[in-house]
Amino acid sequence: MSPRTGRGVRTAVALATAAAAASVAACGTLHGVTSPRDAREDAQATRTQDPQRPVDCGTDKCVALTFDGGPSRPTPELLDILKEKHVHVTFFVQGKGHTDTYPKTVLRMAREGHEIGNHTWSHKNLTALDEKGITGELVPVQQEVRAITGHAPTLMRPPQGRTDDKVSAVMKRLGLAQVLWSVTAKDYATTDTKTIIRRVLDQTHRDGVILLHERYKGTVPAVPAIIDALRERGYTLVTFSQLLAPAVPRPGVVYRP
Structure with a gap:
């Protein structure tokens, strides 16, 4: 050389x-970070797979589709698309201006089989808060979702993906696992539907987690094409918990593909 x-x-x-x-x-x-694939394989090593399970991401080529920051005005349109396409997703809902404004949409999410996670009350950077402040951002959303659906979330997504050991300790106490992502269309920065579709398809790999925001103008129109293209590539679209199964989300743990 x-x-x-x-x-x-x-x-x-x-x-x-x-x-x-x-x-x-x-x-x-930040400690205790794991990937969905590693968590799933650890669980598979110690548990017999249910032969009746409709999706097995240990053998199927799965990707989780997730949406942050809703519900909002466009969410019912998105729910119509997901129902037509027979796709279940994970919604990380926000409190102020969202769950408190569109409770019927939250209820519809749950009734139609979608998974609901917590995306904080007002989208603050949790790493900049003390433990009391972090708790105050999560508990109101937990309470609202429970009041609307009968069940409190077991998953959360930290705003901007910012987390640390302090945040993880609070999440463990609140019974919440943290879910990050591997695919982002940065749909908050563009209204161009074709760009959103291209960015998602270019980044998606097996066991990935796709992050979108239905409240932005270009996103909902992109969803049908994203679903169709991923299915053509052999992907099964699932919720995050389905991606993790037979493992179950562990409070405080950060899941990052």
Whole structure:
């Protein structure tokens, strides 16, 4: 290897290492991170698979479709599409201006078989809050969803994906597992439906978790094409808990594909 080539390799390794470190740093001090695939395989090693289970992501090529920050005015249209396409998703609902404004939509989500998670009351960066502040962002949504549907969420998604060991400790106490993602269309930054479709399809791999926001103008129109294209590629679209099964979400744990 020439000195020039050696320097190039060392530079590439250094850049990759720095990028990985930056990714971890974005979540602050954080331990106990696992992937859906690892959690599922650990559970499969100790549990007999139910032969009646309609979806087995240990053998099926699965991807979880998730939506943040609703419900909102476009959500019923999205629910119509999901019903027509026979797809169940995970909604991480927000409190202020959402669950308190559209309770009937939350109830419809639950009745139509969708999974409901917690996305905080007012979308604050949880790592910037003390334990009391973190609790105050989660408990009102837990209470509202329970009052509407009869069941409190067991999953949550931290705003902007920002979490750390302090947040994880509060989530463990509240009985909430944290769910991050591997695919983002950044639909908050574009109204172009074709761009949203392309970004999702370019990033999706088996055992991935797709993040979308139905309240943005270009997103709901993109959903039918996303579903059809992923199915053509052999994917089964599932909720996050289906992706994890036979494992079950563990409070405080961060699931990151």
